Amino acid sequence: MLESMTGYGSAERIENGIRVLAELRSVNNRFAEISVKLPRQLSNYELEAREQVRSRFQRGKISVFIQVQADRDMQIPVVVNPSKVQAYRELLETVRSEAGIESPVSLEHLLRFSEIFDTESSAADNSELLWSIVKPALLEAVEAMKVMRRKEGDELSLDFAGRIAGIETTLAGIARLALDNLEQIRKRLAAKVESVAGKDIAYSRDRLEIELVLAADKLDITEELTRFASHNKFFLEELHNDESGTGRKLNFLLQEQLREANTIASKSQNAEISQQIVHVKEELEKIREQLQNIE
Numbered sequence: 001m002l003e004s005m006t007g008y009g010s011a012e013r014i015e016n017g018i019r020v021l022a023e024l025r026s027v028n029n030r031f032a033e034i035s036v037k038l039p040r041q042l043s044n045y046e047l048e049a050r051e052q053v054r055s056r057f058q059r060g061k062i063s064v065f066i067q068v069q070a071d072r073d074m075q076i077p078v079v080v081n082p083s084k085v086q087a088y089r090e091l092l093e094t095v096r097s098e099a100g101i102e103s104p105v106s107l108e109h110l111l112r113f114s115e116i117f118d119t120e121s122s123a124a125d126n127s128e129l130l131w132s133i134v135k136p137a138l139l140e141a142v143e144a145m146k147v148m149r150r151k152e153g154d155e156l157s158l159d160f161a162g163r164i165a166g167i168e169t170t171l172a173g174i175a176r177l178a179l180d181n182l183e184q185i186r187k188r189l190a191a192k193v194e195s196v197a198g199k200d201i202a203y204s205r206d207r208l209e210i211e212l213v214l215a216a217d218k219l220d221i222t223e224e225l226t227r228f229a230s231h232n233k234f235f236l237e238e239l240h241n242d243e244s245g246t247g248r249k250l251n252f253l254l255q256e257q258l259r260e261a262n263t264i265a266s267k268s269q270n271a272e273i274s275q276q277i278v279h280v281k282e283e284l285e286k287i288r289e290q291l292q293n294i295e
Contacts (some may be wrong), residue, residue, distance in 0.1 A: 001161075001242050002153035003295040005029065005060035009145025013137040020134050021067040022141040025055070026149065029061035029291045036064040038134075045131050049138060056142050059247065059295045066134055084116045149295070156290055157239045160250075163283045164232050171225055174264070174276050180219050181270045221264045221273075228260040245293035252293060258284055 007027040013020045034057075036049045053062055092105045110116060235253045238246055261284065265277045 001150065002157045002239060002246060003146075004149045004152035004156060005295050006152060007060075007145040007149035009141040009143070009148060011137045011140035011144060012044060013133055015133045015142075016129065017070055018133055019069050020137045022134070022137040023065045023067075024062060024141050024145045025065075026057070026060045026062045026145060029059060031059045032057060032059055034064065035062070036066075038066045039068045039130075041127050042131060042134060044127065045134075049135075052135070052138060053142060058245070061201065064138070066138065068130060068134065072216075079118055081116055081118045084113075085110060088113050088116060153294065157295065159290065160239060160287055161236060163287055164236055167280050167283055168229070168232055168240065170276050170280050171228060174221075175225050176274050177270060177273050177276070178225070178268075181219070181268070181273065190196050195223070219267055219269060221267050224260045224264050224267070226265075228257060231257045231260065247291060248293065250291055251288075254284060254288055258288075 006024060007024075007026045009024045011022045032054055034050050034053050035151050036046050036053075038046055038049060042049075049064060049066070053064060088110055089105055092109055095101075096103070096105060231253050235250060235257070238249050238253065241249075257279065261277055265274060265281075268274055268277065
């Protein structure tokens with residue numbers, strides 16, 4: 001089963017007054033390149049988030065975005081830290097005294113320092129609680145993108161199968177043309193020898209037959225057509241392979257198909273065969289372009 005490297009997945013979770021949105025975007029890339037953007041309080045979990053994604057994808061440039069915010073209908077408990085309030089008040093009193101300011105320290109001045117407020121749990125507890133909500137959302141987004149990449153892979157698989165079927169039809173026609181072409185070349189060479197030798201020059205007809213066989217062998221494309229058909233068969237089988245590295249295997253087979261096509265083109269001395277093989281190479285190039293997006 002093919003998997004495209006282009007995809008998108010998202011998931012949203014609301015739990016304990018916290019809303020989490022996880023988004024993943026993926027484009028084609030030679031290797032697995034994963035970037036993760038997490039809220040500051042989850043920075044310690046960046047490596048784990050990256051590994052969760054890497055374990056599901058072999059190739060692609062993948063961007064992960066995690067947003068966290070308090071749900072509007074729910075509140076996160078907040079308490080005042082008395083010691084910090086006292087420390088900041090004393091600091092402000094010192095500044096006021098040293099600056100010769102007569103105005104007293106007010107609540108407005110203290111509220112400028114967000115450090116005077118704490119959540120009821122510690123920062124470590126908060127990050128652990130937050131990750132317990134973020135991780136399921138991340139995994140859900142990963143699976144959503146996996147599904148999308150597989151759907152696109154299915155579409156590409158259908159396209160590849162259709163093109164390979166068309167190539168097979170063209171190669172069957174080339175095989176028929178090649179049989180007629182060999183006989184025509186044989187007759188043409190024999191006629192040339194007869195015209196040059198004439199009746200006054202003795203030559204060995206057995207030797208002529210050997211030379212004709214050698215010439216025909218150099219132009220014979222049966223072997224190339226057989227190998228081409230074999231590559232096509234393995235290509236179609238690989239489209240339904242669930243193992244990793246399918247994209248690389250298909251690229252290898254495509255290179256071999258192009259090699260056989262080029263050999264057929266170089267050996268053929270028939271204009272119609274040359275024209276048909278050009279069409280085959282065009283189809284293979286279209287497959288090559290699409291293969292760049294296969295994992």
